[in-house]
Amino acid sequence: MRIYNTLTRRKEEFVPRDRGKVGIYVCGPTVYGYVHVGNARPYVFFAVLARYLRSRGYRVTLVENITDVDDKIIERAREEGTSADEVARRFADAYIEDTGRLGLGRPDIEPRATEHIGEIIDLCRRLEEAGYAYETGGSVYFRVERFAGYVKLSGQKTDQMQHSEPEREGETKESPLDFAVWKAAKPGEPSWESPWGRGRPGWHIECTAMSLKYLGESFDIHGGGRDLVFPHHENEVAQAEAAGGKQFVRYWMHNGMITRREEKMSKSVGNIFLLREFLKEYDPRVLILFFVGSHYRSPLEYSRENLDEAASRLERFRNCFWRLDELLAAVEAGQLAGDGDAAALDQAVAAAEEEFHREMEDDVNTAGALAASFGLVRAVNEYAEAGQKQGAVSRGSLQRARAALASQLGILGIEFTAEDYQGGELEQELLELVEQREQARRAGDYAAADAARDRIRAAGYEVRDTPQGPKLVRRD
RNA sequence: GGCGACGUGGCCGAGUGGUUAGGCAGAGGUCUGCAAAACCUCGUACAGCGGUUCGAUUCCGCUCGUCGCCUCCA
Structure with missing residues (x-):
């Protein structure tokens, strides 16, 4: 690294x-x-x-x-x-x-x-x-001139400095550059006993x-x-x-x-x-x-636009996890074959993993690493599109893709749970609304269907029609 | 005054001496009753001026601009 x-x-x-x-x-x-x-x-x-x-x-x-x-x-x-x-x-x-x-x-x-x-x-x-330090007026100062390595981190030029820590009352610094490592206590200030009388820590000590x-x-x-x-x-x-x-x-x-x-x-x-x-x-x-x-x-x-963009990115990840879990659930339910082609997605997972780590190894380039994760999102979505059409996906591949994406985002400090799109047990009332909407749709009564959808939305959920039927996704 | 960083397409933001960043927004298309989500297609961007080079956004110099530090500060 x-x-x-x-x-x-x-x-x-x-x-x-x-x-x-x-x-x-x-x-x-x-x-x-x-x-x-x-x-x-x-x-x-x-x-x-x-x-x-x-x-x-x-x-x-x-x-x-x-x-x-x-x-x-x-x-x-x-x-x-x-x-x-x-x-x-x-x-x-x-x-x-x-x-x-x-x-x-x-x-x-x-x-x-x-x-x-x-x-x-x-x-x-x-x-x-x-x-390397001396006492004056109950305070202790670091003797900057004595330390040869001063300035090696910041590259400042001490003779060109505009300011320095001012002296405190009753104290005399040898040089304006010297800084306090221990400060004599003034009345009412927090203080501790020390070899130089009561005082408290200095700036950086x-x-x-x-x-x-x-x-x-x-x-x-x-x-x-x-x-x-x-x-x-x-x-x-x-x-x-x-x-x-x-x-x-x-x-x-x-x-x-x-x-x-x-x-x-x-x-x-x-x-x-x-x-x-x-x-x-x-x-x-x-x-x-x-x-x-x-x-x-x-x-x-820090701006509203940049934060909103970050929110949109979060949403794209969330949708990907939602889709992965829906597909896996469809396989579990026997609505979708689970023994489909694995190579395409596995390859994408491997490429994304390689890219993600390469970017992180390069001075923690999280922006580059994130691009790798988005690449994986796209690969999952493409694979899902194709899988839906063919009626078969690879259960193992999907699981590996999910694990890789979760691992990458987990490193970046972002995790998703089922709560993000389900919000726990769905209320009976909501499920009934979904059913009402389905019946309305089948009957061609789209006004009623849309009305049901609006009510579902008002309850904090969004309906998404999928090949496996209508699904609810939580909205905030 | 000194030290340092940066200036990328509508926006945010990686990166590289010659080959796709990515995201957001936008346009068209696919799917859909409509949506949502998703997929496909669409943008010859690298502050300006010189120089090095077969070739520079990428290296060097200058100019302009922005920012940080030199004082508490993440």
Whole structure:
């Protein structure tokens, strides 16, 4: 598998540190507000990456942090007149609830900064002892000049920088580039005892401490949004490598930004769309399909048109599964021979599988992989058309095609169940309406037939006439 | 000012030195009482200008445009 590594700015063959195992750390949210659609992109992408790697036999450990102590949280608590702790807990719960509805499961480990204060202090102390950090006014700063590898990830030029983290009151930084790894507590702020007095973690230290704790040195993949490259990830590299001496991360992966009218979606711009609002209107799978429809490193425009297109794609997949299941049911019921030609469809399945994996192997090209899945959909439909005409299909072929399609979409995080088109037990009343419509049709009373269909539609179902008779499909 | 990315047919969006992306929308056709779903057919697109090459959308340079980072930010 080839992966684009931000560190080297090119695609590289992926070789995990430990054979057969992959450790992935993704920067999760700082919980001072509800997650928006932009935040959801890395969440979805790295879940997909983990799924793909697992499907290839790797044992994957996916770690996604929750930063629950931070300036913004404190600020929000002050605005609300509540405690930082309460704010963090509320939005951490909301984050888990909202992302949970995407149906991708949870990361293996979701560590919280406040539960790793000991590790963070320890890391700060090691940096200080090694001369890479110094104390001033109860805070501890990273001495950027001392670390030769600074800027190797982002490629920034430190002498051309426009800004730097401002000094805090009562503190004196040696250089404007230096950044806080530990912040002295101000009155009313959450704080913990430390060698430098009461304080709290600095900007980026929690990710370094927690990733090293759960994945060890030189772990495989560290991910997050493109906007985190500098300073967040650059500083993580500095902290980890200054403290440990070894390479921090082997492959850095950064997803592109979700945009709104060509502009990055972010809280500061004020153009965010909350995930929970999205989910009120759309099926969660629409968001996933929207994301995987483009390459993860590309910017992606959040618009009604693009979401509706994703919804149409979802519908095409859904119809394909519906058709597959109808055909298999027809075979079971003896309405269709099950021993028809297998070669045509089997060949298409093999081709689609090959293409799907080839695309995923190429820097997780989900858009290309999706094209392979659509190719399989077409092959199934063509095969079904022919099979209906000839009155025979291959039961085994259909099952293999279904399994392949389900597997591919499953890797992309999209699953279908019978609920999607049946909605459980059909009500007697509906079945009677279908029967009424059939009788009306046979009698040539099409006005009555159409009226029955309208009533069925009003009940949330659509009638589709097939060679095996009328079938009901759920509509949302 | 510095660093970086991108500009593909009506729209979204992959990709490649010469051979089909895919989807959505649209037109026609098949099937159907009509629908729905599906199938078939239909679009010589690669910002502009130079260069390298037998040949460039794909490589190089310049121009224009858009975006991201350099400040919290997925």
